[in-house]
Amino acid sequence: MSLTRLVIHQLRNISSADLTFNPKINMIVGANGSGKTSILEAIYFLGLGRSFRSHLTNRVISYDHKAFTLYAEINKRNINIPIGLQKSQNGETLLKINGSHANKLAVLTQHLPLQLLTPESYTLVSGAPKNRRAFLDWGVFYHDPLFYHNWTRIKRLLKQRNAALKQCKTYNELQVWDNELCLLSDEISAQRQAYFDLLIPLINITIADFLPEFSITSKFFCGWDKKNKSLQDYLTDNFYRDKQLGYTSAGPQKADVRFKINGLPVADVLSRGQLKLFVYALRLAQGLFLNSFNNKQCVFLIDDFSSELDQVKQQLLAKHILKSDAQVFITVIEKDSIETLFGQERTVFHVEHGKITVE
Incomplete structure (x- = not known):
């Protein structure tokens, strides 16, 4: 193409x-x-x-x-x-x-x-989690045809839930949104994790060529600590906190990809030029993955x-x-x-x- x-x-x-x-x-x-x-x-x-x-x-x-x-x-x-x-x-x-x-x-x-690389590309890793979430979702969008449908439904549910937080007095009033939200959140987190697991080997190979002097680890965070409790439990336990904040504080909208060197965020270790190379490696790996796995x-x-x-x-x-x-x-x-x-x-x-x- x-x-x-x-x-x-x-x-x-x-x-x-x-x-x-x-x-x-x-x-x-x-x-x-x-x-x-x-x-x-x-x-x-x-x-x-x-x-x-x-x-x-x-x-x-x-x-x-x-x-x-x-x-x-x-x-x-x-x-x-x-x-x-x-x-x-x-x-x-x-x-x-x-x-x-x-x-x-x-x-x-x-x-x-499209993959865009600019002098400001380093903000992918030094900026807010939404940048890395967008990076990940770009690849999942092409890899899993159900992803876009699930994500648009989640955004609609979150918008409705956040609006309801300002009006409701008890958590039970949110249950109608949370039942579907939790189900879709598990699905979309599994889609993201599956893509990330396939992408990581390509990322590691490219990074090793670009920055051989560093050992960089990568980990996907789904937006809540699944090992401790389910998203449903987070939503229930955080009801009053979320109501005070005015938005939902846990869920796939808080997902992130975390890159570290010796336990420290890469943005705290790498120079600006090295960060640019690191982002180039990420973007190139995604492009190669798209060509190899998705025939695009x-x-x-x-x-x-x-x-x-x-x-x-x-x-x-x-x-x-x-x-x-x-x-x-x-x-x-x-x-x-x-x-x-x-x-x-x-x-x-x-x-x-x-x-x-x-x-």
Whole structure:
């Protein structure tokens, strides 16, 4: 699977562009502020329906325009799938896939699996648990077809339960939500654990290559201590605490993946450059897993490839990227810095003030 064509209209400083991509390596070269990252942002929109740079649509739309429009063609097992996406200043979203209107942005994810790596990627391990939960759920989404349905039901139940916490006086009033919530929580925790157990060997192999000087352990935490008591017991025992907090304090919405070195969180041991390498290893392992176990091809978006990486680490990263056999989009300020790392099977795009030319 690969993204073969991308048409952009009025996204940030790119007023119009029609790009044909290489199925392997695509280098996007330009100075800071030229618009090169906006190309990655456009691709990200087509994979997830949102930006990785801003949650405000009006900041993404070109100045003095009412909407931005994207059109793409995806080659999937030699079948061409057209995708169109438009987002307006008034919040309206129009989505068409293969000529038909789609109502949910979640369907985009099925067609274009993406892994994004940016200079801020280290926040995956140094930031809040929701970052690592999102990392894990990305993989479970593709691995287990029942996961998305279960997770949407859990989110709905939690929303109802949290609203009820503010009104009810006794725990019995929550029982109608908790019966289903506990059942689904056990299911989704088992789905996450099963995927995590399969992914860990690939993660360990990749980390050993990237950071051989460290012994890193990984553990999945489901969101409550299952060894001590069931989620039902946690919900019952924590009723008054949850009521005071205004939200449910235990459950799959609190799940985490914990990475440690000698018992300490990796963020407390590794430098920022090492953390970036560690996250690259995690993302690459997920991409390889998707290709090996799920017969799908992940697309990698790498912003500012050479940032905080010395030449040796850049060569190592390039080796793993080529090994993944995935389609890759890489932004750099100067192509000379990485030109020799990826061989000849590549296309180079030059971006200047939102104008894009092909080398």
